[in-house]
Amino acid sequence: MRRASTSFFFAFVATACVAQMVNPGEGSDQAITFATYADYQTAKGDTVGTYVDLVPSMGQHNLVFSRNGEKHKVPCKDLWGFVFKGVLFRIEDEFHLPVRLMTKGTVCYYENGYAHLMMQRDGTEHSFYDIGYQNYLSHDLESPIVRAIFKTDDRSASGKFRAAFPQYEPLCACIGDRDELDHTRQCVVDYEASLEKE
Numbered sequence: 001m002r003r004a005s006t007s008f009f010f011a012f013v014a015t016a017c018v019a020q021m022v023n024p025g026e027g028s029d030q031a032i033t034f035a036t037y038a039d040y041q042t043a044k045g046d047t048v049g050t051y052v053d054l055v056p057s058m059g060q061h062n063l064v065f066s067r068n069g070e071k072h073k074v075p076c077k078d079l080w081g082f083v084f085k086g087v088l089f090r091i092e093d094e095f096h097l098p099v100r101l102m103t104k105g106t107v108c109y110y111e112n113g114y115a116h117l118m119m120q121r122d123g124t125e126h127s128f129y130d131i132g133y134q135n136y137l138s139h140d141l142e143s144p145i146v147r148a149i150f151k152t153d154d155r156s157a158s159g160k161f162r163a164a165f166p167q168y169e170p171l172c173a174c175i176g177d178r179d180e181l182d183h184t185r186q187c188v189v190d191y192e193a194s195l196e197k198e
Helices: 037-041 113-122 157-164 166-175 181-197
Strands: 004-007 031-034 046-057 060-067 070-075 081-084 087-091 098-104 108-112 126-129 135-138
Touching: 031 037, 031 060, 046 070, 046 113, 087 113, 098 113, 108 113, 108 181, 113 126, 135 166, 135 181, 157 166, 166 181
Parallel strands: none
Antiparallel strands: 004 126, 031 046, 031 081, 046 060, 060 070, 081 087, 087 098, 098 108, 108 135
């Protein structure tokens, strides 16, 4: 089983100038879930309580929330996403795991949601995780999320993403097949900054 680390604080300072940072500050401890993107757009969500954990159950993953002293599970597969402490998490399609939206510029960039949820829950600056991937991309908030690893292929979800959105070729080429968090972050920052100069 893979065990990796991610850090909440990173060299993304330049991103504030080139892309909208999606972390409006400390929000409520009460998570709000959204079944669809349309629900998110119209703020028609369910307040489910404070995030407790992400647990497997019969091949699926469930978010565990606590409300009024009682814990309850919400299947990830039933959600488009949720907001916790002012931060948006979407559910990716491959494993139905949460991913944290880090920036919404020309492209949407996400990181491992489980790690970020633990950091928010525990008030820490880094966390280890062993489920999901480090980095993800999507064209916008409504479109499918893909792993941000770009080998030369046309069969994987990432390969299909690369073919469907040729405008992101400089970004995909920069990321390449390197599964390195800092490298991918820098590629996203550099890509958004290059568009600002045009």
